[in-house]
Amino acid sequence: MTAILTVTGLCKRFGGLTATDNVSLEVKTGEIHALIGPNGAGKSTLINQLCGELAPDAGRIELGGREITHDSPEDRVHQGLGRTFQITSLLEDFTVRQNLGLAIQARAGGNLRIWDRVGARRSIWAEADRRLGESGLAARAGTPVADLSHGEKKQLELILALAGEPRLLLLDEPMAGLGHVESQQMIAGLNGLRGHVSMLLVEHDMDAVFALADRISVLVYGQLLMTGTAEEIRRDARVREAYLGG
Ligand code: ADP
Ligand code: MG
Numbered sequence: 001m002t003a004i005l006t007v008t009g010l011c012k013r014f015g016g017l018t019a020t021d022n023v024s025l026e027v028k029t030g031e032i033h034a035l036i037g038p039n040g041a042g043k044s045t046l047i048n049q050l051c052g053e054l055a056p057d058a059g060r061i062e063l064g065g066r067e068i069t070h071d072s073p074e075d076r077v078h079q080g081l082g083r084t085f086q087i088t089s090l091l092e093d094f095t096v097r098q099n100l101g102l103a104i105q106a107r108a109g110g111n112l113r114i115w116d117r118v119g120a121r122r123s124i125w126a127e128a129d130r131r132l133g134e135s136g137l138a139a140r141a142g143t144p145v146a147d148l149s150h151g152e153k154k155q156l157e158l159i160l161a162l163a164g165e166p167r168l169l170l171l172d173e174p175m176a177g178l179g180h181v182e183s184q185q186m187i188a189g190l191n192g193l194r195g196h197v198s199m200l201l202v203e204h205d206m207d208a209v210f211a212l213a214d215r216i217s218v219l220v221y222g223q224l225l226m227t228g229t230a231e232e233i234r235r236d237a238r239v240r241e242a243y244l245g246g
Helices: 043-051 073-078 096-111 114-134 150-163 180-192 206-212 230-235 237-244
Strands: 003-014 017-028 032-036 058-063 081-083 168-172 198-202 215-220 223-228
Touching: 003 043, 003 198, 017 032, 017 043, 017 058, 017 198, 017 215, 017 223, 032 043, 032 206, 043 058, 043 081, 043 168, 043 198, 073 081, 081 150, 096 114, 096 150, 114 150, 150 168, 150 180, 180 206, 215 230, 215 237, 223 230, 223 237, 230 237
Parallel strands: 032 198, 032 215, 081 168, 168 198
Antiparallel strands: 003 017, 003 058, 215 223
């Protein structure tokens, strides 16, 4: 199996604190790879270096075999690196469908035939309706984002990220703040994408991690403790001590 993401020796220091300490890991093409670790372990710092919001102090990042370590966030998106939009980036006064239309337009940007604006607009809305139809949010198409529940907003974040047609999707705590039913829906939604898009999933909800992850990497104090299957992670004494609580 080839790797969609290869991270080698990634380091990020904040003053005297080493938030990611020589981290190397690989996400295989098609895999759902979970990244777990206690609060402050460096998970978000790692994600932010991958998407280009934070410049690493050392190390190398490759997406599909091509180095992207120094590429801008926008260039990484164009090369197929997606991340969930944060809820704060949703346009609250716009409807679900309008938010999705804007995300599709952002992706299609350069490819739109500007001499045919009507045709371009029609194809954007057709795609928006198709994507909504495949999601659990179709009935909410005309609803302003401000009127969505927290769980619906998390669903919309995912739909918008997918509209970028990523090869690798970075997910930083997609279950955060979700109730049981909403978590189950999110797990089902992500499971439905298995094989279509590779994922690096940061998540505290271990039920979700064990339900989704093909492999799991454990980060502790900025260092990668181990990578393995759910079984291997559960069995490992160091992981139990550092994270799973004995
Ligand atoms: P996690 O997502 O695993 O909870 P973070 O990556 O957010 O961990 O943080 C890792 C460590 O780096 C923490 O000690 C945090 O306080 C520190 N940190 C994160 N971002 C910054 C920053 N911008 N400036 C200074 N310290 C930071
Ligand atoms: Mg975090």
